Amino acid sequence: MDLGADRRGVDMGPSAIRYAGVKKRLEMIGYEVEDKGDLKVATRESESIVYPNLKYLKQIVDVNRALAIVVEQEVNKGRFPLILGGDHSIAIGTIAGMAKRKKDLGVIWFDAHGDLNTAETTPSGNVHGMSLAVSLGIGHPDLTGIGGLDPKIKPEHVVIIGARELDRGEKELIKRIGLKVFTMHEIDRLGMPRVMEEALSIVGKGTDGMHLSLDLDGLDPHDAPGVGTPVIGGITYRESHLAMEMIAEANILSSAEFVEVNPILDIQNKTAKVAVALMSSAFGDKLL
Numbered sequence: 001m002d003l004g005a006d007r008r009g010v011d012m013g014p015s016a017i018r019y020a021g022v023k024k025r026l027e028m029i030g031y032e033v034e035d036k037g038d039l040k041v042a043t044r045e046s047e048s049i050v051y052p053n054l055k056y057l058k059q060i061v062d063v064n065r066a067l068a069i070v071v072e073q074e075v076n077k078g079r080f081p082l083i084l085g086g087d088h089s090i091a092i093g094t095i096a097g098m099a100k101r102k103k104d105l106g107v108i109w110f111d112a113h114g115d116l117n118t119a120e121t122t123p124s125g126n127v128h129g130m131s132l133a134v135s136l137g138i139g140h141p142d143l144t145g146i147g148g149l150d151p152k153i154k155p156e157h158v159v160i161i162g163a164r165e166l167d168r169g170e171k172e173l174i175k176r177i178g179l180k181v182f183t184m185h186e187i188d189r190l191g192m193p194r195v196m197e198e199a200l201s202i203v204g205k206g207t208d209g210m211h212l213s214l215d216l217d218g219l220d221p222h223d224a225p226g227v228g229t230p231v232i233g234g235i236t237y238r239e240s241h242l243a244m245e246m247i248a249e250a251n252i253l254s255s256a257e258f259v260e261v262n263p264i265l266d267i268q269n270k271t272a273k274v275a276v277a278l279m280s281s282a283f284g285d286k287l288l
C-alpha cells in the first residue's frame with residue numbers, strides 16, 4: 001500500500017523485497033516460509049481524499065483491519081508474522097493484530113521519524129506519519145479502534161531508534177507521554193551496542209513479546225536510497241546489522257515489519273536487498 005504517503009511507489013516495496021530473495025534467504029537459515037501474498041488495497045486513482053489531514057483514511061482503515069486479522073490468525077497457528085511494506089501506516093494493523101495475542105507488547109520503532117503525528121499536528125496529512133501515535137491510542141478513533149483494543153501498546157514498552165526529524169507536535173507528545181527516543185545524537189554518543197542494550201532492556205521489561213517496526217529510512221540514504229522520505233545523517237548499514245544481531249540474540253522477537261521500500265526511487269533494488277539482509281540478521285543468521 002502507498003496510500004499513507006505522498007510519494008508513489010512503496011506499494012511496490014513487497015515485490016522488490018520478494019525479488020531480492022527474501023523467501024530463499026530465510027529458508028537458507030532454516031525457516032519454513034509461507035508467502036501469504038498481498039492484501040487487497042484500493043487503487044489510488046479510483047479513490048478521492050475526503051479529509052486532507054487524514055488522507056485516504058477509510059481505505060487505510062480497511063487494509064489495516066484486514067492485516068490485523070491475518071496477523072492474529074498466523075500467531076494463533078504458532079507462526080511468526082513478517083510483514084512487508086508498503087508505507088508505514090501498515091504498522092497500525094500489524095500491532096493491532098499482535099496486541100490481541102500479547103497483552104504487553106514491546107516495540108522497537110527503527111525510523112528517522114517518530115510517526116507520532118495526529119490529524120491536528122500533521123504537516124502532510126499522511127497517515128504513515130501517525131502510526132506509532134495511533135498504536136499508543138492517540139489519533140482518529142477509526143484508526144485507534146482497529147482490532148478492538150485501544151490503546152494497543154504502552155509508552156513504557158516502546159523505544160524509537162534513529163530519530164532525526166521530528167515535527168513540533170511529535171516532540172511535545174514525546175515529552176508528555178515520556179517516550180524513550182534514541183536519536184542519532186545518542187547513537188553517535190553511546191554507540192549502537194549501548195543503545196541496543198538499553199533499548200532491549202526497555203522493550204523486554206514487563207512485556208510478553210516484541211515487535212520490530214523497521215522503516216528503511218532509519219538507515220542513512222547512502223545505504224538505503226529507495227525511500228520516500230529520506231533524511232541525511234542516518235544509521236549505517238553496519239550499525240543496522242549489529243542492531244538486528246542483538247535483537248536476534250535477545251530472543252524476544254515475536255513479529256516484524258520492514259516498510260517504506262520504494263523501488264521507483266531505489267538504485268538497482270539496493271534498498272530491498274538491504275531489507276532482506278537485515279531480516280536475515282534479525283532472524284539469527286551469522287557468518288560463523
Ligand SMILES: NC(=[NH2+])NCCC[C@H](N)C(=O)O
Pocket residue numbers: 087088089113115117122123124125126128129130167215217229260
Ligand atoms: N513513515 C514515514 N516515512 N513517515 C514520515 C513522516 C514525515 C512527517 N513527519 C509527516 O508526518 O508527514
Ligand SMILES: [Mn+2]
Pocket residue numbers: 111112113215217218229
Ligand atoms: Mn520514516
Ligand SMILES: [Mn+2]
Pocket residue numbers: 088111113115128215
Ligand atoms: Mn516511519
